[in-house]
Amino acid sequence: AQSVTQLGSHVSVSEGALVLLRCNYSSSVPPYLFWYVQYPNQGLQLLLKYTTGATLVKGINGFEAEFKKSETSFHLTKPSAHMSDAAEYFCAVSPGVTGGGNKLTFGTGTQLKVEL
Amino acid sequence: DAGVTQSPTHLIKTRGQHVTLRCSPISGHKSVSWYQQVLGQGPQFIFQYYEKEERGRGNFPDRFSARQFPNYSSELNVNALLLGDSALYLCASSLAWTGYNEQFFGPGTRLTVL
Numbered sequence: 001a002q003s004v005t006q007l008g009s010h011v012s013v014s015e016g017a018l019v020l021l022r023c024n025y026s027s028s029v030p031p032y033l034f035w036y037v038q039y040p041n042q043g044l045q046l047l048l049k050y051t052t053g054a055t056l057v058k059g060i061n062g063f064e065a066e067f068k069k070s071e072t073s074f075h076l077t078k079p080s081a082h083m084s085d086a087a088e089y090f091c092a093v094s095p096g097v098t099g100g101g102n103k104l105t106f107g108t109g110t111q112l113k114v115e116l
Numbered sequence: 117d118a119g120v121t122q123s124p125t126h127l128i129k130t131r132g133q134h135v136t137l138r139c140s141p142i143s144g145h146k147s148v149s150w151y152q153q154v155l156g157q158g159p160q161f162i163f164q165y166y167e168k169e170e171r172g173r174g175n176f177p178d179r180f181s182a183r184q185f186p187n188y189s190s191e192l193n194v195n196a197l198l199l200g201d202s203a204l205y206l207c208a209s210s211l212a213w214t215g216y217n218e219q220f221f222g223p224g225t226r227l228t229v230l
Contacts, residue, residue: 004158032215043120043206043221044159051216090158094215101213103149103172106158 002027002093006107014115019078021110023065023091026072033074034092034104035065044090050074051096061085086114118142120209120222128228129197137192137225141209147171148190149219150182151206159206165190166213194227202229 007022025031032051036044048059055067065076074091088111092104121140129135141148147166151159164172165184179195188209194201204226208219 036221043223044208045221046218049218092158096215101164101166101172102147102210102215102217102219103161103164103174104151104159104208104219105161108156108158 002031002095002105004091004093004105004107006089006091006110008110009108010111010113012113012115013081015083016080019063019076019081019085019112021076021089021091021112023074023076023107024072025074025091025093027093027096029096031093031096032102033065033067034094035059035063035074035076036090036092036106038088038090038109040087047076047089081112081114083114083116086112088112120207120220122205122207122222122225124225125223126226126228128230130230131197131199133197133229135194135197135227137194137205137207137227139190139192139207139209139222141188141190141207142220145209145211145220146188147210147213147217148184148188149208149210150190150192151208152176153204153206153224155203162192164213171213197229199229202227 003026035047050067091107149164150162153159161174163182184190204224207222210217
């Protein structure tokens with residue numbers, strides 16, 4: 001079974017400050033990892049994903065994440081927060097190359113607030 | 117190109133009723149998945165279909181069922197609605213059902229059960 005833990009249900013940063021959203025996963029097989037963003041009353045939009053290869057992954061809107069197998073982590077960062085980044089962020093895992101399809105197991109989400 | 121579309125946008129039902137939610141995938145996508153997102157939580161996997169066959173089922177009661185049509189659109193049916201079924205129901209489509217295929221999400225259907 002796979003699971004995802006997102007530390008911090010609410011994170012608040014100042015505009016221009018570093019954004020760090022934490023994600024740890026549990027998986028018995030090499031996983032694929034994803035970060036999604038959800039704006040109010042909308043569906044989910046993919047920010048970035050790790051499947052294989054380079055462990056530092058760059059996504060849209062200046063976000064990036066690093067896959068650290070030894071720490072079972074996939075934390076999301078952005079050097080400088082913008083007001084438009086305020087949203088809910090979800091980390092997710094899928095079974096990867098060993099099969100089981102591409103169904104996603106999500107964390108409970110982190111609400112990011114950006115203050116002036 | 118159009119993204120994943122879902123209908124209706126909002127729905128209000130009473131306990132014990134039945135509901136049908138609909139999803140049209142991105143053109144060319146053959147896999148559709150359904151997720152339930154209860155307020156304040158992450159989405160939970162309900163079903164996945166590929167080429168009209170069920171490829172996965174989450175931990176949901178038999179009151180939940182789904183199907184996929186020859187044009188790859190899909191329906192999610194929920195019988196005997198409970199208050200706890202109130203949630204945002206998300207549909208996602210992908211080219212195939214293997215792990216590296218990205219899922220694209222629709223805007224969701226907000227179901228309220230009174």
